Amino acid sequence: MILIEDTVISDDIAEKFFVCNLEKCKGACCVEGDLGAPLEEAELPILDDIYDAVKPYLSKEGIEAIEKQGKYILDEEGDYSTTTIDNKECAYAIYDDRGILKCGIEQAYLDGKTNFKKPISCHLYPIRITKYDQYHALNYDRWSICSPACELGEQLSVPVYKFLKEPLIRAFGEDWYQELEKEISTK
Secondary structure (H helix, E strand, O other): OEEEOOEEEOOHHHHOEOOOOHHHHOOHHHOOOOOOOEEOOOHHHHHHHHHHHHHHHOOHHHHHHHHHHOOEEEOOOOOEEEOEOOOOOEOOEEEOOOOOEEEHHHHHHHOOOOOOOOOHHHHHOOEEEEEOOOOEEEEEOOOHHHHHHHHHHHHHOOEHHHHOHHHHHHHHOHHHHHHHHHHHHOO
16 A cells, blocks of 8 residues: 555555557446446536537437436435436447547547546546545556456556556646655655
8 A cells, every 4th residue: 555645545556557458448438337437526517618619529329318417417325427328328428430439528628629638537547536534545446348458558567557647647746646656666
């Protein structure tokens, strides 16, 4: 376990390997599961603000789901997540010409239509953050649909924390990430 500021980081984040392999999984994380992507409360007004810029990138079914259910939903546990199409794929997910699911929000970002890349939970995956009163726990979420990513990460020798450098810096800052690297190198 690694402790930095108010975060407790699982050793798996330093020791396990991971590199998304969209050619193999086809973006299954945008479809699988019982809810959409977890959202931070601070992201809700952002989704409201960027929807008009993102809407042209979405599928007809995604737009219909959002217009019927809202830009995000509140679940039974009081947490927010992205809207889904028929309780399956994220309403913001889009298929590319190879049948791979990608993020419509991120595509709008890449095209310069918004300055919000995508929800932090998506950007950080396979790291999941559990927030407690005194600290945040960062854990590596193992999921069978990501087996190709684990295999590719191992082939390339890329640990989870290195693969997720950009979103970790986005979430916690450059100094925090440098401290993480320092802690891992001294283990």
